[in-house]
Amino acid sequence: MTFDGLMTHWMTKEIADEIIGGRITKIHQPLSTELQFTIRSNRKNYYLVASVHAMMARVQFMNGKADNPETAPNFCMILRKYLEGAIIKDFRQLGADRILQMDVDTRDELGDKAKWRLVIELMGRHSNIFLIDRTNDQIVDCLKRIPLSQNSFRTLQPGATYQLPPHQQKKNPFAYDLFELDTILQLTDHNQTAEKRLMQTFQGISSLSAIEIAERHEKQNISLAEALYGYLTEGNDNLQPTLTIIGNKSYFTPFPYTSLTGDMKTYPNLSSLLEDYYVHKLQTERIQQLAGNLLQMLKTELKKNRDKLVKLDSDLARSENAEIYRIKGELLNTYQHMVQKGQTEITVDNFYDDYKPLTIALSLRLTPSQNAQKYFKRYQKLRNSIAFIEEQKQKTLEEIDYIENIIVQIEDSDVKNLEMIREELISSGYLKRPSTRKGRMKVKPSKPYEFYATDGTRILVGRNNIQNDxxxxxKAKKEYLWLHAQNIPGSHVIVESANPSEETIGEAATLAAYYSKFRHSATVPVDYVVVKNIKKPNGAKPGFVVYEGQQNTYITPKEEIINKLRNNQPKL
Incomplete structure (x- = not known):
């Protein structure tokens, strides 16, 4: 179901009952299209979310605070300036439309009374949030600024006078009794379907709500007005928020719908229903937002390092041919008496290669001896560069391995883990830390994946390089077993046992193979060794270790085994 005007009506009542008379204590903007207000009311903190996302526009209470960016966006800073500490005087819906108004009273910098209004318009991709001066209806600021060139009906800019969006002349169904609803519907076009008659006559009725009302009208053999009145009455008097799952789709409704058949779950209030419904979508969006930025930067770095590796290989190939320059210098020293003035090249017998003829280029500006020295210098320069090139090549290979490892970790991350990876990339110099005010909150560390083997042994899997270290x-005891995909970017796996069974080792190896770059390969080699044999070289990047005395096994990663390990219980 969409968050239509009827759902907005009941959600407005749920929110208003709790926050009117409360004080706004904090304002955050965790996403570009979402605001969160912390409201202190009735000796309790309420977390009110207002989202103007094109597909998830809504208002609701949340159980806790959302993760917030290090730097607050401009609109959030404006709201903090004007609304933090304000007392909420009213929270209402305009008719049955998806427009909400929150009136607040506070005092300005001079101590004079100030009256503000927060307007939340939930209209799909046109959704917006406004801060308005109640005394003159002037827009202080809005979340989405739209110039007059893009919106000829009204200007959505600071300083403009606020106007309501254009609306059709539809009626508010909550404003009429049964007799009045029947009279209104009798005047509609009866050649149209019941759903169209409802949607074209009344505000706030979505297609899903119209289908449900029409279904009641037909199945219960009652008039359309009675079906509508019964629907509204049930929402007013017997709200039973319900999530209905049909296959891969889910629908949230104010009470069980007769038109929907599937697995149903009820909730104590609308906010908990929406929190459950949107939690996965919000997490996915936040992950895509964070991961997208990180992946773009890492793929650029990866390409840069791969291009560098090709150039280094080319330079190395040239350097390994340095011997020919030494030979030419030796031959010029031997045969310099044969060099005639004005010669640009000379052909001599190469006694280093069975006296085969070898042509040597000469510079007219140099003597034979100086030409020989030129070849010796070129030889020495190339010989010296080999060590440097090999050192650079090794560093580049390590860099490529590190970046590929990060990319693997990002592909299986949640928000907290992505924030940790981002911190690691800042520490490693790949990203610049944004300038923030003093007192920036630290990123809360995510926890490693926790599994249990068939015999109940706990197995931990690192989710990022800092966690791997x-x-x-x-954290791991010296006698515990450590596993990692062989020479492949992946997670560190720890079996919390000094003497694990072969079955447990196999299950842990499956985890190491699954949480590696070669997750989808048919066979993945996995090394395992006791923790005491693992060392971290000085100056090594996070997650990089060396080890000796390892054994190995070959594993085919299977998701059903991973799911089984997730559901296993610890040994008592």
Missing amino acids: QLTLK
Whole structure:
């Protein structure tokens, strides 16, 4: 179901009952299209979310605070300036439309009374939030600024006079009794379907709500007005928020719908219903937003390093041919008496290669001896560069391995883990830390994946490089078993046992293979060794370790095994 005007009506009542008379204590903007207000009311904190996302526009209470960006966006800062500490005087819906108004009273910098209004318009891709001066209806600011060139009906800019969006002349169904509803519907076109008659006559009725009302009208053999009145009455008096799952789709409704058949779950209030419904969508969007930025930067770095590796290989190939320059210098020293003035080249017998003829280029500006020295210098320069090139090549290969490892971790991350990866990339110099005010909140560390083997042994899987270092080098006991995909970017896996069974080792190896770059391969080699044999070289990047005395096995990663390990219980 969409968040239509009828759902907005009942949600407005749920919110208004709790926050009117409360004080706005904090304002955050966790996403570009979402605001969160912390409201202190009745000795309790309420977290009110207002989203103007094109597909998820809504208002609701949340159980806790959302993760917030390090720097607050401009609109959030404006709201903090004017609304933090304000007392909420009213929270209402305009008719049955998806437009909400929150009136607040506060005092300005001079201590004079100030009256503000927060307007929340929930209209799909045109959704917006406005801060308005109630004394003159002037827009202080809005979340989405739209110039007059893009909206000829009204100007959505600071300083403009606020106007309501254009609306059709539809009626508010909550404003009429049964007799009046029947009279209104009798005047509609009876050649149209019941759904169209409802949607074209009344505000706030979505297609899903219209289908439900029409279904009641037909199945219960009652008039359309009675079906509509019964629907509204049930929402007013017997609200039973319901999530209905049909196959891969889910629908949220104010009470069980007769037109929907599937697995149903009821909730104590509308906010908890919407929180459950949107939690996955919000997480996915936040992950895509964070991961998209990180992946774009990492793929650019990866391409840069791969291009560098090709150039280094080319330079190395040239350097390995340095011997020919030494030979030419030796031959010029031997045969310099044969060089005639004005010669640009000379052909001599190469006694280093069975006296085969070899042509040597000469510079007219140099003597034979100086030409020989030129070849010796070129030889020495190329010989010296080999060590440098090989060192650079090794560093570049390590860089490529590190970046590929990060990319693998990002592809299986949640928000907290992505924030940790971002912090790691800032520490490693790949990203610049944004300038923030003093007192910036630290990123809360995410937890490693936790599994249990068939015999109940706990197995931990690192989710990022910082976590891998923590698991392997600090938390794991020396006698525990450590596993990792062989020479492949992936997670560190720790089996919390000094003597695990072969079955447990196999299950842990499956985890190491699954949480690696070669997750979808038919066979993945996995090394395993006790933790005491693992060392971290000085100056190595996060997650990089060396080890000796390892054994290995070959594993085919299977998701059904991973799911089974997730559901296993610890041994008592």
